[in-house]
Amino acid sequence: MKLLTSISVLLLCTIWLFADTSHNSTIYLHIKVFLYGPYNTTTSLMNDDLRQCGIIPNTDPYFGIYVAGAGVFNTTGNNAIVDWVKVEIRSPIFPHMILASRAALLQRDGDAVDVDGVSSLSFPGVPSGSYYVAVSHRNHLGVMTNFAVLINNSPSATVIDFTTMPDASTYGTYSQQDMGGGLHALWAGDANGDGCISYNGTTCPCSSLNTDNADLKAEVINHGSTAPNPLTYVFKEYSSFDIDMDGCISYDGTAYYDPIFGIKITQQGNAYLLNQIMIHPDNSSPTPTFVFKEQIP
Ligand SMILES: [Ca+2]
Ligand SMILES: [Ca+2]
Ligand SMILES: [Ca+2]
Numbered sequence: 424m425k426l427l428t429s430i431s432v433l434l435l436c437t438i439w440l441f442a443d444t445s446h447n448s449t450i451y452l453h454i455k456v457f458l459y460g461p462y463n464t465t466t467s468l469m470n471d472d473l474r475q476c477g478i479i480p481n482t483d484p485y486f487g488i489y490v491a492g493a494g495v496f497n498t499t500g501n502n503a504i505v506d507w508v509k510v511e512i513r514s515p516i517f518p519h520m521i522l523a524s525r526a527a528l529l530q531r532d533g534d535a536v537d538v539d540g541v542s543s544l545s546f547p548g549v550p551s552g553s554y555y556v557a558v559s560h561r562n563h564l565g566v567m568t569n570f571a572v573l574i575n576n577s578p579s580a581t582v583i584d585f586t587t588m589p590d591a592s593t594y595g596t597y598s599q600q601d602m603g604g605g606l607h608a609l610w611a612g613d614a615n616g617d618g619c620i621s622y623n624g625t626t627c628p629c630s631s632l633n634t635d636n637a638d639l640k641a642e643v644i645n646h647g648s649t650a651p652n653p654l655t656y657v658f659k660e661y662s663s664f665d666i667d668m669d670g671c672i673s674y675d676g677t678a679y680y681d682p683i684f685g686i687k688i689t690q691q692g693n694a695y696l697l698n699q700i701m702i703h704p705d706n707s708s709p710t711p712t713f714v715f716k717e718q719i720p
Contacts, residue, residue, distance in 0.1 A: 450551055451580040452544045454510060454527070454535040455587075456558045456566070457608035459600045461505055461668040468531040471503040476670040476684070478661040483526030484561060485509045491528060495540035501532040506560070506668065508535055512546055513555035515571035518594070519720040523549050529560075533586050543580035551576040555594070556583050557719050561616060562663040563609035564717040567594040585609075595718025597704050610715070612699040614639050614664045614692075622700040624714035634714075639664050639692050643674040657689060666692050 461469040473479045474496050483489040484507055496504055508529045514520035523546045527535040535558065537544055553573045559565025566585055569592050574581045585599065586606055593599060599607035612620040614635040619627030621634040632638065642664045644651050657676035664672045671679045671689035679687045697711055706713040 447576045448550045449545050449547045450512070450549045450554075450574045450576050451578050452510070452535075452546070452556065452574060453580040453582045454544065454556070454558060455533040455582070455584040456508065456529070456535060457533050457586050457602075457606070458505065458508075458529070458560055458563050458611065458668065459602070459608035460563065460611035460666055462602065462608050464602070468501060469505045469529070469533070470669065471505050471531055472669040473506055473661060473665075474504050476659065476681075478659070478670060479504060479506060480661060483507045485526050486524075489526040489538055492539045495528065495538070498540055502530045502534070502541070504540060505529045505531055509559045509565075510535060510544060511557040511559075511567075512549055512574075513557060513567070515553045515555065518555040518567065518571075522554065533584075543578070545578075557594075558585060558609075559717075559719070560609055562613050562666060562668075563611050564598070564613055564618070564620065564715075565719050566598045566609060567719045568592065569594045593718070594720065597715075598718035601704075610699065612666050612696050613717070614642075614666055614696070616663055618717045619714050620696075620699055621714040622697050622711045624700075624712040627714065627716060636693065636696050639666075639672075639696065640674050643672065643676075643692075646672070654693075664692065666695050 463470050481491050506529055507526050510525055510527050511521050512523040514522055527544055529535050553571035555568050555571050557565055557567035600610045602608055615632045615638040617627045617630035617632040622636045643656050646658055654674045655676040657671050657673045657679040659670050662672055667690050669689050673689050673691055674693045675691055681687055700711055700713050701709040703715050
């Protein structure tokens with residue numbers, strides 16, 4: 424064990440040594456990524472229903488340490504905040520090895536920005552060099568570059584645009600949902616956050632959790648003081664079970680009454696999940712037992 428730890432430290436030092444050409448140890452990234460759940464094909468932007476409902480948490484849901492700046496959630500338009508995402512800088516030699524990670528805010532037009540809602544992402548302590556870069560989200564499957572990308576330490580920031588990145592440029596196969604017109608988005612539907620999207624299929628190979636469908640159904644039945652609820656029950660919450668991120672959690676229900684926004688018509692999570700399974704390119708003779716996994720090592 425001690426030997427293994429020593430080897431790991433040695434490898435890590437070697438990576439830094441090869442990467443550090445400038446001794447100015449902060450890299451800057453301008454990442455663009457779409458989430459399929461809230462993506463709106465009419466506006467070509469993501470919907471910001473969670474922000475409009477006032478339910479995006481001020482503190483990030485991944486690390487619990489990044490805090491959104493004052494007034495950040497008041498911005499409207501293309502740069503309004505959709506949700507939090509997670510960004511990882513990974514070793515150019517061992518892409519499963521995370522060297523640095525942080526939370527970021529995601530704007531409607533796909534820009535992943537710092538907690539002030541506008542600035543590019545900085546990674547203090549990471550020297551200029553080539554790295555794999557991965558982005559993930561609470562209930563979408565994450566994506567990673569297929570190559571180590573040269574990232575400089577200029578505050579003008581290196582651009583990595585996953586929205587226009589062809590499948591061959593991302594790690595694995597069908598790592599993102601193809602929206603047509605050369606645009607891609609993270610696959611929506613990992614409601615239980617186990618790294619797979621499943622409906623009736625056996626659970627994720629690396630997970631002991633139920634299918635996303637079974638967990639969503641249980642969440643709706645067991646939610647709140649009115650439990651057990653009918654499958655048509657709909658409630659509002661910041662939750663990974665809100666697959667399309669409109670603020671409403673539904674299994675078979677369609678309408679939710681909000682005292683502020685009135686009646687909201689929402690998509691049925693059950694049908695939405697099934698559709699995600701049936702349209703996956705690897706599910707060629709579509710069956711609801713198909714399961715697909717996040718393409719990040
Ligand atoms: Ca923007
Ligand atoms: Ca899952
Ligand atoms: Ca929803």
